[in-house]
Amino acid sequence: MEEKKIIRKCIACNSLKNRNNLIKITINKNKEIAVMPDSKFFGHSIYICKNNDCMQNAFKKGKIYKILKIKPDKKLEEKIRAVLEK
Numbered sequence: 001m002e003e004k005k006i007i008r009k010c011i012a013c014n015s016l017k018n019r020n021n022l023i024k025i026t027i028n029k030n031k032e033i034a035v036m037p038d039s040k041f042f043g044h045s046i047y048i049c050k051n052n053d054c055m056q057n058a059f060k061k062g063k064i065y066k067i068l069k070i071k072p073d074k075k076l077e078e079k080i081r082a083v084l085e086k
């Protein structure tokens with residue numbers, strides 16, 4: 001695999017990291033959300049570090065939902081947490 005240094009910011013701890021160490025969540029114009037989407041899914045993306053602390057922080061007080069401008073969604077949370085467990 002080609003190594004690209006793409007730096008993105010975690011929404012929980014605000015640290016800048018190589019994208020490979022972050023979980024990517026993308027929301028498109030139809031408010032459809034993809035966790036770790038492939039390159040064909042376009043939209044606004046946010047990133048969370050692949051660790052439990054940031055995961056918890058991202059969901060604390062509905063932070064992630066405010067950023068995505070959506071209602072709290074337990075299924076989405078489960079999907080994102082599933083990436084961590086892989």
Ligand SMILES: [Zn+2]
Nearest residue numbers: 010013049054
């Ligand atoms: Zn973080």
